[in-house]
Amino acid sequence: MSRTEAPTIQAQVPASGWPAWWMRRCWLSRALLPCAGLFAALAAARRLAYRRGWLKAWQAPVPVVVIGNVTVGGTGKTPLVLSMAEQLQRAGWKPGIVSRGYGRMAQAADPMEVRADADPALTGDEPLLLRRLSGCPVWVGSSRPQAARALLRAHPEVDLLLSDDGLQHLALARDLELVVVDARGPGNGWLLPAGPLREPWNRRRDATLGPREALATMPQASPGFVIRRHLGAVRQLATGERIGIEAFVQRHAGQAIAAAAGIGHPEQFFAMLRQAGIPLSSTLALPDHHAFGADAFVAISASAVLITEKDALKCKALQIQLARLWAVELQLDVDPAFFPWLRAQLRARTEYPHGFTPA
Structure with a gap:
């Protein structure tokens, strides 16, 4: 088999990151429509309870921006949260970040502050990545209001809270809701479990961010901003050496290069590597928030293995494996109109606080 055919040596998740039948309307998804109807009714009842005041949302004393998605799995929210935190700090804001911390150990403190030297098993991988790269205070907790109160x-x-995910966690009132979408769009367009949607695709939001083709399928009532993800430099885990993609390819010319990812959509990462000119000999797709054990990369016979920055956080203990592991930086190009729009929205909500609460 040629190197460019890039076999998947352990395909634990499908190419889309979703069950294949979530991408189309087939007999199985149709059979689950009654369950989807029940899910929709329960979700609507919960929203109504918050709207009528039967359930109370906690209102923070500072503006709250929720960055989430209406589909199951990752859509690239964390890079956007990081970019927002950096831009807002430059504009004079002092943001803090709250998150659920998916994948962290049950015995971890709840809520807890994420410190730069924390164990990702206790904090979750994405919150730790946000803490290290943004420098902002980050707190995680099963209850976002509790995490937000503890952070403040x-x-x-x-003077501003960013909630990484949490669109459906209505106990934390919010001033802005941003929906992030990716190239998969709404899949078959049906709610769980018949499809990938947690909420209707046209649910209310203040803005939508994603690739141009996905934005074309969104409702036009709110603004849309194009975001584009691309790869940056690569970092060697054993030495910390950081080089560009072209230099990495030249160094490993004629050698087998593999890639592994434990994220929401591994094939998206692999496709970006190939588009950047990296000839992958094999790929290893793992579930999101995967915990890497001592034998994590034993099945991969390659001189270099490319992984995401999020996965690199969990590979510190793999001393024998580190020499061939390289973490790939992910960079985000955001529509230049987005940040002026965001600052204007925040100014308006500072002058007239709490103009929007979850419904």
């Missing part, structure tokens, strides 16, 4: 008590200088 510990960091009274914080």
Whole structure:
């Protein structure tokens, strides 16, 4: 088999990151429509309970921006949260970040502050990545209001909260809701479990961000901003050496290069590597938030293995494997109109606070 055919040596998740039948309307998805109807009714009842005040949402004393998605799995929210945190700090804001911390150990403190030297098993991989790259205070907790209150008590200088995910967690009132979509769009367009949607595709939002083709399928009532993901430099885990993609390819010319990812949509990462000119000999697709054990890369026979920055956080203990592991930086190009729009929205909500609460 030629190297460019790139076999998947352990396909634990499908190419889309979703069950194949979520991408089309087939007999199985149709059979689950009654369950989807029940899911929709329960979700609507819950929204109504918050709208009528039967369930209370906690209102933070500072503006709250929720960045989430209406589909199951990752759509690239974390890179956007990071970009927003960096831009808002440059504009003079002092943001803090709250997150659920998916994948963290059950015995971890709840809520807890994410420190730069924390164990990702206790904090979750994405919150730790946000803490290290943004420098912002980050708290995680099963209850976002509790995490937000704890963050504000510990960091009274914080004047803005960013919630990484949490679109459906209505207990935390919010001033802005941003929906992030990816190239998969709505899949077959049906709610769980018949399809990948947590909420209707046309649900209310303040803005939508994603690739141009996905934005074309969104409702036109709210603004849309194009975001484009691309690869940056690669970093060697054993030495910390950081080089560009072209230099990496030249160094490993004639050698087998593999890639592994434990993220929501591994094939998207692999496709980006191939588009960047990296000839992958094999790929290893793993579930999101996968915990890498000592034998994580034993099945891969390659001189170099490319992984995501998020996965690299969990590979510190793999001392024998580190020499061939390289973490790939992910960079985000955001529509230049987005950040002026965001700052204007925040200014308006600072002058007239809490103009929107979850419904």
